[in-house]
Amino acid sequence: MKKDLKIYQLPAGCKTKFRSFKKTISESKDKMIDFSDYNIVYEKSDYCFNSLDDIYTKFNVNHPSDFKGHSLSISDIVQIGDEWHFVDSIGFNKLDESHIKKMFCTRCSSIVFKSENQAYSFQCLTCDEDLYSLEVKEKI
Numbered sequence: 001m002k003k004d005l006k007i008y009q010l011p012a013g014c015k016t017k018f019r020s021f022k023k024t025i026s027e028s029k030d031k032m033i034d035f036s037d038y039n040i041v042y043e044k045s046d047y048c049f050n051s052l053d054d055i056y057t058k059f060n061v062n063h064p065s066d067f068k069g070h071s072l073s074i075s076d077i078v079q080i081g082d083e084w085h086f087v088d089s090i091g092f093n094k095l096d097e098s099h100i101k102k103m104f105c106t107r108c109s110s111i112v113f114k115s116e117n118q119a120y121s122f123q124c125l126t127c128d129e130d131l132y133s134l135e136v137k138e139k140i
C-alpha cells in the first residue's frame with residue numbers, strides 16, 4: 001500500500017525517551033503521550049510498504065539515505081496517513097485520541113511538534129515555521 005509516512009522521535013535527553021507505552025502513560029501527569037515533546041525525523045508522501053513490520057525493518061537495518069533519525073526504537077511514533085503507532089517494547093501500539101496530547105498552531109490549527117531550533121519551543125509543519133509558546137494553544 002501507499003500512504004503518507006511520518007516518523008517522530010523524542011530528542012536526546014528527554015526523560016520519556018526509550019520508555020514503553022505503559023510506562024510513559026502511567027508516569028505522565030495527564031496519562032497521555034505529549035506530541036509536542038517530539039521532533040519529526042522523517043516525512044514521505046505516498047510511501048510504499050506492506051506492513052508496519054516492513055517499516056520497522058526498513059528504519060532499523062536499511063535506513064533510507066534521507067532519514068535523519070536514529071534506528072526506530074521504543075518511544076518513537078510512526079504516523080501512517082491519519083493513524084498513529086507507538087513503537088513499544090514488543091511491536092507497535094496503535095494510539096487513539098485518548099492517548100494523545102496535542103498542542104495546536106494558533107495560525108493554522110495544525111498539531112505542533114518540538115522545535116529543533118533551541119530558540120523556539122514548537123514547530124508547525126503546515127506553516128513551516130518555528131513557534132514560541134504563545135503561538136500555540138491547547139484546543140482548536
Ligand SMILES: [Zn+2]
Nearest residue numbers: 105108124127
Ligand atoms: Zn501553523
